[in-house]
Amino acid sequence: MRSMTRKTAAPTEVTRELVAAWEQRRPALKALNDATLDKPRGYAIQAERCIELCGGAEEFKKVARFWKDCVKWIRGITIEYDHASKSYRFIEVERHLTHRHEQVQRSLERRARREWQGLGVIRDEDMSDHQRRIRMLAMDQLSGVAGKIEASREHHRIALAAPETLPRVK
Numbered sequence: 001m002r003s004m005t006r007k008t009a010a011p012t013e014v015t016r017e018l019v020a021a022w023e024q025r026r027p028a029l030k031a032l033n034d035a036t037l038d039k040p041r042g043y044a045i046q047a048e049r050c051i052e053l054c055g056g057a058e059e060f061k062k063v064a065r066f067w068k069d070c071v072k073w074i075r076g077i078t079i080e081y082d083h084a085s086k087s088y089r090f091i092e093v094e095r096h097l098t099h100r101h102e103q104v105q106r107s108l109e110r111r112a113r114r115e116w117q118g119l120g121v122i123r124d125e126d127m128s129d130h131q132r133r134i135r136m137l138a139m140d141q142l143s144g145v146a147g148k149i150e151a152s153r154e155h156h157r158i159a160l161a162a163p164e165t166l167p168r169v170k
Helices: 004-008 016-025 027-036 045-055 056-074 093-119 129-161
Strands: 044-047 081-082 086-089
Touching: 016 027, 016 056, 027 045, 027 056, 044 045, 045 056, 045 086, 056 081, 093 129
Parallel strands: none
Antiparallel strands: 044 086, 081 086
């Protein structure tokens, strides 16, 4: 059995050696990397083209996660799918720091509040005293997490509006 620390630890860093091993096992990944790894931020590639490079939709589904990890770790660029244009976009720094950050924070807050609510509706008669205490501890922690995320979002909003509020980086 794995420990909790391993499950919640930071993901393993993707190195060029690891990418080479992945590409050796997955030729479709190599084709996709060869076509896109040197592209700049803002570049968009049609989903159809990705499927074509991989040799089919099934193969693309198998390597898409690896491709996104390769671009993220080697180039430092996050890939987002754009539904309107049906393409994958290498997002710009500005978008990553503003729009994407806000989306992630909102999602995390919603998830914490939903879980808190789910714990709250469990009937007391369905639980032992010990389980009720565990539930209250978990609800308290989730409430704190949601509050911290909300505060973080507000600080981020203020920092975007008034950059002088940010500490100087030397």
